[in-house]
Amino acid sequence: MKYVVDTHALIWFLEGNPRLGTNAKAILSHPDSRLIIPATTLAEAVWIVEKGKTSIPYAKDVIAAVEADSRVIIYALDKDVIELTMTLSAINEMHDRQIVATALVLANRGEMVQLLSCDKNIIASNLVPIVW
Numbered sequence: 001m002k003y004v005v006d007t008h009a010l011i012w013f014l015e016g017n018p019r020l021g022t023n024a025k026a027i028l029s030h031p032d033s034r035l036i037i038p039a040t041t042l043a044e045a046v047w048i049v050e051k052g053k054t055s056i057p058y059a060k061d062v063i064a065a066v067e068a069d070s071r072v073i074i075y076a077l078d079k080d081v082i083e084l085t086m087t088l089s090a091i092n093e094m095h096d097r098q099i100v101a102t103a104l105v106l107a108n109r110g111e112m113v114q115l116l117s118c119d120k121n122i123i124a125s126n127l128v129p130i131v132w
Contacts, residue, residue, distance in 0.1 A: 003035050006041060007095070008020075011056065013029075021116075024116040024118075038098060040099055041095075046059040090125040096119055099115070099122075113129075117130055
């Protein structure tokens with residue numbers, strides 16, 4: 001199983017925020033978890049830190065934490081993700097569409113994936129299996 005990481009999950013895990021779901025925290029803490037961070041998640045996390053909307057002091061801290069974690073693969077915002085994003089009208093926010101599209105592209109390639117997210121719009125879309 002691979003776990004695609006939404007922005008809230010990444011930020012809340014890095015800052016130790018108690019709003020992180022129990023199951024998501026267990027997965028993000030497990031040394032054998034296979035974590036996929038969409039480029040969109042990483043970019044959005046950096047933006048949130050730069051705007052001072054988290055307890056993480058510097059955007060470079062997010063990058064450093066991701067780079068230091070051997071379990072993490074950063075998934076590029078490629079043509080397949082963008083094309084699939086255009087079909088996800090059930091999700092009204094661009095970044096959320098790109099994150100879900102990343103999970104769907106992986107699933108379409110035969111990967112077993114779940115998305116770590118608490119986003120109500122993503123959950124309501126029922127497009128990907130969610131863990132929180």
